[in-house]
Amino acid sequence: MCLIEQTSRIETRRLTLRAPALGDAPRLAALMADYDIARMTSRVPHPYDLSHAAGFIEKAQCSDPRLDQNFLLEHEDDGVIGGLGLSTPPGQPPEVGYWVGRDWWGRGFASEALQGALVWASRDWKKRYLVAGHFTDNPASGAVLCRAGFLYTGEVQARHSIARGEEAPTRMMVWVA
Numbered sequence: 385m386c387l388i389e390q391t392s393r394i395e396t397r398r399l400t401l402r403a404p405a406l407g408d409a410p411r412l413a414a415l416m417a418d419y420d421i422a423r424m425t426s427r428v429p430h431p432y433d434l435s436h437a438a439g440f441i442e443k444a445q446c447s448d449p450r451l452d453q454n455f456l457l458e459h460e461d462d463g464v465i466g467g468l469g470l471s472t473p474p475g476q477p478p479e480v481g482y483w484v485g486r487d488w489w490g491r492g493f494a495s496e497a498l499q500g501a502l503v504w505a506s507r508d509w510k511k512r513y514l515v516a517g518h519f520t521d522n523p524a525s526g527a528v529l530c531r532a533g534f535l536y537t538g539e540v541q542a543r544h545s546i547a548r549g550e551e552a553p554t555r556m557m558v559w560v561a
C-alpha cells in the first residue's frame with residue numbers, strides 16, 4: 385500500500401501534466417513500444433508491453449513525492465501523448481527525463497511540458513536546480529533542454545541504455561532556478 389500519493393498537476397497551454405493511473409497502461413504500452421523512443425532513454429526496455437507499463441505505473445504511484453514525480457502529458461484532444469519524470473537518486477540532485485509519442489514529435493510538446501515542469505519544480509516542488517542528460521546521438525533532446533534554459537556542464541558520462549543493451553555517451557546538463 386502506498387502512504388503518500390502524488391497529486392501534483394501542471395497545466396500548460398495545450399497539456400495537462402498529471403500522475404499516471406493504472407487505466408493509462410494500455411495507452412502507455414502502445415506509445416512506448418517504439419524502439420526510437422526506448423533507445424533514447426536509459427531505463428525503458430524494448431520490447432515494451434502492458435506488464436512493463438503497469439509495473440512502471442505501480443512504482444510511480446508508490447514513490448516518495450518529495451523525491452520522485454512522474455507525469456503523463458495529456459493533450460486536450462488526443463489524450464496521453466507522452467511522459468515526464470523527475471527522480472532523485474540518493475545523494476544527487478533531481479534529474480528530469482521525458483518522451484513524446486512519435487505522432488506528436490516536432491510540435492513543441494516536449495518543450496512545452498519541460499518548461500511547465502521547471503516552473504512547477506522551482507515554485508511548488510521548491511527545487512533550486514535540476515540536472516538532465518541526453519545521449520550524444522539525440523540532438524533533438526539537446527535542443528529541448530537548451531531551449532528550456534539548461535546549460536552543458538561539459539561532462540560526458542557513459543550511461544547504460546537498457547533498450548540498446550550497451551552504454552552510450554551522455555552529455556550532462558544543469559538548470560538553475
Ligand SMILES: CC(C)(COP(=O)(O)OP(=O)(O)OC[C@H]1O[C@@H](n2cnc3c(N)ncnc32)[C@H](O)[C@@H]1OP(=O)(O)O)[C@@H](O)C(=O)NCCC(=O)NCCS
Nearest residue numbers: 421424483484489490491492493494495518523524525527
Ligand atoms: C526528444 C523528444 C522528446 C522531442 O520531443 P518534441 O515534442 O518533438 O520536441 P519539441 O518539438 O519541443 O522540440 C524539438 C526540438 O528538437 C529540434 N530537433 C529535432 N530534430 C533535430 C535534430 N535531428 N537535430 C537537432 N535538433 C533537432 C527541433 O528543431 C526542436 O528544437 P527548437 O524548438 O529549438 O526548434 C522526442 O523526439 C522523443 O520523445 N524522443 C525519444 C525519447 C527521448 O529522446 N527522450 C529524451 C531523452 S534525453
